[in-house]
Amino acid sequence: MNDQVSTLMADVKAKNPSEPEFHQAVQEVVESLSPVLDQHPEYRKGKILERIIEPERVIMFRVPWQDDQGELHVNRGFRIQMNSAIGPYKGGLRFHPSVNLGILKFLAFEQVFKNALTTLPMGGGKGGADFDPKGKSDSEVMRFCQAFMAELYRHIGPYRDVPAGDIGVGGREIGFLFGMDKKLRNEFTGVLTGKALEWGGSLIRPQATGYGAVYFAAEMLKTRHEGLEGMSCLVSGSGNVAQYTVEKLNNMGARPLTLSDSGGYIYDEAGIKEEKLSFIMDLKNVRRGRIAEYANKFKSATYTPFDPKLDYNPLWDHKAQCAFPSATQNEINAKDAANLLRNGVYVVSEGANMPTTIEGVNQFLDAKILYGPGKAANAGGVATSGLEMAQNSMRLSWTRDEVDSRLLLIMQAIHKVCFQTAEKYGTPGNYVNGANIAGFLKVANAMMDQGLV
Ligand code: NDP
Ligand code: 2IT
16 A cells, blocks of 8 residues: 555544445545656646545434334434435445445445446435345335335435445335335336336346446457357356356356355356246245255255354365356455466456455456456446436337447447556556546546536
C-alpha cells in the first residue's frame, strides 16, 4: 500500500468501524486508482474519492412481521443509496441472516463501478434485510416482503431508485414486493427489475448474470486465441447465478463439475449436464431443498459436507481449467487461490460479488491468469435490468434473441474497456485495474460536471 492509500484506508476504518467487507472493497478500488489520481489532480481537488466512498444516503428501518403461528418478529431493513451521478440508484436486495450495514455498503460501493461499466445510465445502490427465507412458508415470505416494502416504497421509484434481486431474493420475492409497492403507490411503475414476463419483466433477466459471467470468460480466453469448449469448470453456489452459469457452460461445450450450497458441495465427474441441471432447478427453485440430494440421485456424483474447522474450501481443490465462484463474498481465500492455481485453473470469472479475498486476488494477478473481477464479470445481471427498465419505459418487450444479443454486446464492451484501460494505465492483462479505473472515470467525470452535490 502506498502512503496515500494507507492514509485513506485509516480514515475509512476509523469512520466505518466493524465493516470489514466495506474496507476490503474500498481498498481494492483505491489501490487501482493511484495512476489516475496522479494524472488528474482535479479529482483530488474535487475530493472525488472522499465523496465516492460516502453513501449519498443510508436508510435503515424496522421490519415487523408475523409468522404462521402468530408469533411476531422484528428484522432490520436497509437501502444504501450510494451514488446517483450517472443515473437513478440501481442494485439488488439481499435477504440473508448475515446481512448488516457493512456488507450492504460493500455491495453498493461495488455496484457503482459495475453499473458504470455496463454502458447504461444507472447509479449504484443496494439493500436488503437480515431475514432468513430458509424454512419459511410462502405466506411468511409474502408477509415479510409486504412489511419490508411498506417502508421501502417511499424511498424508491423508476427515476429515483430501482431495486432487484440478490441472494435470497428471486422471482417469488420480487412479485410480493412489486404487489405491495403497486398497492401503496396506486401506480403500476417499473419500480423493480427481475419481474415476471407477464407484468413487465424482461426475457433473459433470470439468465443474465450467469450467461454474462460465461460470456466474459469467453472474451478473456479470446485474447489468448482459446475457447471454452472442452474446459472443465468449477462452479460454486446453486442459486440463480450458478444455475445459469452451468446452463451456458453446457451450451458452449464446457464441462461444469461442481455446485454447492451453504451445507456442502457436489462433484460430478460425468459433468452437470442439461437433465441434471433441470433436477437442480426443481430442487432449489421449487422444492427449496439441499444440494446433498443431488448425490443420492446421480451416482456419478459425490457430496462433501463443508467442515467449519477447515481453513479452505475443498470445492476449489479439483483439477480444472476454469472457476466460476457464484455463491457469496470471500469464498476464495489465499489457500483456495493457491489450490486453484496448483490444480491448473487459469480462468476465473466471478459471478458472485467480491468472492475472492485481497490475498487471493493478488495471487491470481501475480500468476497472470485470466481473472475477471465480479464488478466486470457479473455485470450482465444489472445490465439486463437496465434493458428491462428501457423496455418498461417504451412499454414494449424485446424478444429473447434481442435481449441476449444486447447482453453479449454489453459483456464484450465491458471486456474491451477493462482490457484497454488496464493496458493504457501500464498493467496489461490486469482486469482489476481495468474495471476499477474505467468505472471510476465515468462516475468521477459525471461528479465533476455536476458540481459539489
Ligand atoms: P441465490 O440466493 O439464488 O443463491 C445463492 C447461493 O449461494 C445458494 O446456493 C446459497 O446456498 C449459496 N450461499 C449464499 N450465502 C452463502 C454463504 N454465506 N456460504 C455458502 N454458500 C452461500 O443468490 P444469487 O445466485 O442471486 O447470488 C449469488 C451471488 O451472485 C451473490 O454474491 C450475489 O451478490 C451475486 N450476484 C447476483 C446477481 C443476480 O442477478 N442475482 C447479479 C450479480 C451478482 P444456501 O441456499 O445454502 O444459502
Ligand atoms: O449484484 C448485482 O449486480 C445484482 N444483484 C443485480 C442488481 C440489479 O439491479 O439487477
